[in-house]
Amino acid sequence: MNTVTRLLICVCCVTLALGCQPAGAVESGEGEASAAAAVPAPLEILAHAPILDGVIEDDQWTVFHSFPAGDSAASISAAWDAGRLYLAADCPETASAVFYLDANADGWLVGADNFEIRTVTSTSAPQVTVLLHNALQAPAAEPSPVVLDARAAFRTVGARTVVELEIPAAPSKGLVYEDGKAIAVGAGICLASDPSKMIPAEPRATLKAFVLKDEIQPVAIEGLKLDIRMKDRKLIAGQTLSLDFHADNTATEPLAYSNFTIGGEPRVADLLNALRVRGGVLQPGKGIKWGFSTGLPETMPLGTFSVLGEMNLEDGRKARVVSSFDVVEPFEAALDTGSGPLVPGAERKIVVSVKNNTNGPVNGTVRLVLPQSLMGGVTKDTLKFSVRSEGSTSRVEFKLRRPADTADGEQTVVAEVEVKGVSRQLESAILLGPVQ
Numbered sequence: 252m253n254t255v256t257r258l259l260i261c262v263c264c265v266t267l268a269l270g271c272q273p274a275g276a277v278e279s280g281e282g283e284a285s286a287a288a289a290v291p292a293p294l295e296i297l298a299h300a301p302i303l304d305g306v307i308e309d310d311q312w313t314v315f316h317s318f319p320a321g322d323s324a325a326s327i328s329a330a331w332d333a334g335r336l337y338l339a340a341d342c343p344e345t346a347s348a349v350f351y352l353d354a355n356a357d358g359w360l361v362g363a364d365n366f367e368i369r370t371v372t373s374t375s376a377p378q379v380t381v382l383l384h385n386a387l388q389a390p391a392a393e394p395s396p397v398v399l400d401a402r403a404a405f406r407t408v409g410a411r412t413v414v415e416l417e418i419p420a421a422p423s424k425g426l427v428y429e430d431g432k433a434i435a436v437g438a439g440i441c442l443a444s445d446p447s448k449m450i451p452a453e454p455r456a457t458l459k460a461f462v463l464k465d466e467i468q469p470v471a472i473e474g475l476k477l478d479i480r481m482k483d484r485k486l487i488a489g490q491t492l493s494l495d496f497h498a499d500n501t502a503t504e505p506l507a508y509s510n511f512t513i514g515g516e517p518r519v520a521d522l523l524n525a526l527r528v529r530g531g532v533l534q535p536g537k538g539i540k541w542g543f544s545t546g547l548p549e550t551m552p553l554g555t556f557s558v559l560g561e562m563n564l565e566d567g568r569k570a571r572v573v574s575s576f577d578v579v580e581p582f583e584a585a586l587d588t589g590s591g592p593l594v595p596g597a598e599r600k601i602v603v604s605v606k607n608n609t610n611g612p613v614n615g616t617v618r619l620v621l622p623q624s625l626m627g628g629v630t631k632d633t634l635k636f637s638v639r640s641e642g643s644t645s646r647v648e649f650k651l652r653r654p655a656d657t658a659d660g661e662q663t664v665v666a667e668v669e670v671k672g673v674s675r676q677l678e679s680a681i682l683l684g685p686v687q
């Protein structure tokens with residue numbers, strides 16, 4: 252038996268290569284009913300993008316449809332990350348597969364969001380054709396080709412083919428993937444043994460709705476306790492995130508694992524290091540501890556982010572622990588120039604409050620930048636400060652005396668706060684008024 256293995260990855264071929272077709276056009280009512288009737292299942296965001304290689308990775312895909320195909324069965328899966336939707340078909344050797352994407356889950360052939368993505372796998376390289384059925388512009392049964400950088404890969408091993416498809420977000424075309432968004436997808440295949448027959452006969456009537464969920468959930472396995480212990484959960488850009496990953500076998504049997512990984516969630520996956528450690532065996536009652544650290548770039552955005560520790564067991568199960576950290580401003584500062592008019596010869600307290608957001612001391616300087624007319628009104632225009640502990644505030648006070656010969660009117664006072672090269676400028680108005 253000559254087994255031919257094909258591994259081909261193709262970048263968006265827009266050639267209109269038609270595979271087999273569904274039996275006929277679906278009226279809008281049918282598809283709408285099937286998409287709207289079911290309660291949408293959550294589709295969890297991926298911690299790591301799948302590799303487009305015609306192999307379905309463990310635990311990355313959610314199977315949403317299985318049906319008989321030839322002598323065996325086919326299954327269709329979906330997955331998503333911040334910028335892409337992924338669809339896959341695992342089936343007997345195919346000639347082609349077609350995927351249907353109702354981007355707003357408002358019904359097939361309803362609205363301008365009905366994408367039909369055809370992949371041909373009987374050729375040497377997969378061909379991908381994207382068609383849009385826009386019910387708002389034209390008879391929706393007449394689709395028009397759309398340029399989308401959709402990519403497919405397939406691999407046929409023995410008698411089975413796996414097709415993986417990646418559909419990038421395209422907001423201008425209504426393709427947006429974000430938390431809480433509902434989408435509906437469906438698929439059909441044409442087997443190599445009977446390439447003119449679509450299975451199932453009407454895939455557009457089998458669309459299933461999902462709600463995209465961007466929170467990565469922990470996955471527990473009985474007898475395996477995973478933990479992430481961070482040295483500091485509150486960090487500023489440029490600092491180092493340090494943690495210990497713990498995996499303990501609390502069961503009575505050894506647990507063999509093929510690897511474990513530590514890294515950032517998808518939003519920060521490119522900004523943080525990722526670690527993959529090869530497998531071993533956790534004996535009953537024993538555990539491992541693995542230190543991990545990654546420097547946050549100076550450009551790290553503010554916000555709360557997750558780090559994930561995942562352990563893949565040799566029996567195919569996966570456990571995951573999730574922990575979060577905050578990226579904060581190193582300090583907050585406010586400028587108070589007082590209220591009411593400042594009369595000639597009078598004195599005013601100009602106060603800069605600096606709040607420490609880090610767990611170490613914050614030391615820095617405040618420089619007052621005064622308008623020309625008030626220069627010479629302070630004896631010192633730069634003061635040092637120190638805020639010892641997190642959450643505490645220091646007040647930096649300047650005494651400003653209004654020179655006698657200045658004109659009345661509103662002026663702007665600027666305070667420059669600088670901490671280890673990070674500076675903030677604060678502005679406030681001060682009113683110079685006449686003697687009453």
Ligand SMILES: [Ca+2]
Pocket residue numbers: 301302303304305306307308415
């Ligand atoms: Ca893959």
Ligand SMILES: [Ca+2]
Pocket residue numbers: 353354355356357358359360361362363364365
């Ligand atoms: Ca629709």
